[in-house]
Amino acid sequence: MSEQFQPNVVAFLCNWCSYAGADLAGTSRIKYPHNLNVIRVMCSGRVNPLFVINALQQGADGVLVSGCHPGDCHYMEGNFYARRRFSLMNELLEYVGVEPGRFNMSWVSASEGAKWKDVVAGVVEKAKEAGPFDQFRRNKINW
């Protein structure tokens, strides 16, 4: 690589906390790396583990799932489901040989714009360290 590797991270954000927190980072004009793109879902509990695999297959170098803080879920329990599913998922990914650091979870509330910046910076940095991911790659946009 001649230039520094620019990773591509796909993030799934819940509408009520993390997406709102990311919006607040914007309203507060807090700067963070551009390498992360967001898919909005209503709740982190909506994120199917297959979405993560799918993102890695489609070319993402890292994936983030972010929801409300445990206990603060807008839908009462959704982030608990997410937490349970993705702690299992983490083990599965490690088992199939995906470097730790490619898959991340975080809890960012609607008032934590500054935390969102730290999360993005951290996730992008980890993906950078892990390098390009092509183990699962299928290189075609499935319109």
Added chain:
Amino acid sequence: MNNKPKIGVYVCHCGVNISKMVDIEAVTEFASHLPNVKVVRNYSYMCSDPGQLLMREDIKNEGLNRVVVASCSPRMHENTFRKTLAAGGLNPYYLEMANIREQCSWVHEDREDATGKAKKIVSAAVAKVRLLEALYESEVEVEPATLIIGAGIAGIQAALDIANAGFKVYLVEKTPSVGGKMSQLDKTFPTLDCSACILTPKMVDVAVHPNIELMTYSKVEDISGYVGNFQVKVRKKARYVDMEKCTSCGACAEECRLAGRVPSEFNENMGNRSAIYLPFPQAVPAKYTVDPERCLFLTRGKCGKSPKCVDACLAGAINFEQQDEIAEFKVGTVIVATGYDVFDAAKKPEYGYTEYENVITGLELERLVSASGPTGGDILIGKGENAFVPKEVAFIKCVGSRDKSVGNEYCSRVCCMYTAKLAHLVEEKLPDANVRIYYMDVRAFGKGFEEFYDRVRREGVRYIRGNPSEIFKRGEKLVVKVEDTLTATPLEDEVDLVVLAVGLEPRKDAREIIDLLRLSQSSDKFYLEAHPKLAPVDTATDGVFLAGCAQGPKDIPDTVAQAKGAASSALVLLSSGKVKIGAQISFVNEATCRGCGYCVDICPYGAIELVEINRMGNIISVARVNDALCKGCGACVAGCLSGSIQQKSFMDRQILPQIAVLGVMR
């Protein structure tokens, strides 16, 4: 899908908010090559009238059936543009927003990177919008009643407004009396109105209003349901006094074996009460309550031969057999008016609050100057024979406010003015006293505040700029160690009384309401409003509103104004009688559902049940969603093994193309 997608993409400049960091022309050109895109336009303000007109005309003239708006967050303007689509004759759910402002132009510094990211965001939106389906909102009836939690001035005002509009109010208060913190105040700034005089009539009004059901000494235990249809469960704690029979004569309290031995909460523990008590003379309801934690009979099972209060009560109102009661009812809206806690001055040990009896808080001084207080309105420091009248009085401002060392970065907004008011009251009651106020800044921002601040200074109160570092004892005097930062002079000021202008904090039990209503907290830990400017009384939970200091520190005029705002927001729902409920809910493909019931277990709202259907002659069970109960979180979708349950607008087949686009595009 009804027909082939014809997509219109509208890229907004947002003045320069987006165009400064994102090359709008490049994004426009790029979007025109995306699949199924028929029209791409950019405009300075898409949300403006002419911007919306562009869309409506294209829908008509170009036959668009899907729209992508690349502008701000959907949390900002999704509703605006949904209405535009509807006005153009298109189903409002054929809209996808590409957030290229909050999550792109405002957070990046390199124009090329930001433009590249904007292209990705627009592509993902196009990928999704092609697969969106028309959705239809349904309406539910709104139960014409409101629950108000907390009966301080905020809860009282909101209750009166809603009740006067003709709707039922359940007003629930944790303590034995309504009135809240305002009832503890002597005078109110800047007009020096007597607090009790302006509050008491309203307290009485809520108690006698035919539309208000007042539940004091009660606690909301459970709230379930959704906007328009909340089920509420309230525990009315046993007072051990029959409310019907009690005449509030006070004989019981006089005879109580613990008379004068239980610290009075109302007097900030400076005066004493009995174990059976009326919190304060103007309490509403004027009914006595037995303190179950102090009463000898309730804690030890024995109080002499028989409890003296029982013998003293001629009305026969005292009943130690009384049990807690549970009240259950339905409401359409909820107002949270739970107020605040005063900052605990013990967290600033350098001020010696727990060490020296002549270091007191503002609220304690408030009780001392009040005619209904423990000293009958005399400023007497200390107890019994040692009590003395102070001559040198120092106030310290910003105790527990604007102080990162105790975790409170915010300004409590009332301390500057209550300090000025208390300084005035001290000067009035003790003309010989010398009063000085140590301050960091003076914030006299409200109506009449600056004028009052000026008046207090002219009355001889000295303002000294400096934040004291320490208070210690020297002989009989307290020494305030401080640097006057305007003259750069270190001072050791000897005084008789130090008053700490303690700030306002979120209630220690704030968590209880969060768990009941799924509220969020802002970084200062007060309850978070839906939008800091445009929805300051709403919350993220539909039908739930905030009033008063529960949302953040405020003075009485602001609290009353916000309470009226919350009442008006609740009344919008109550008086229209109907509310639209989300269309983006789950649905089941009964042809592939295998009836495992995982989704039934997952759903936090009990919105899914298994029903039996006849599938080609076989009776099998499948999941079915109750549309009115589904809140649209999608947790069931992620748990379904066969992909048979899907969430409208967030279906797997709508999200996967977004992932594909974001994954492949570098």
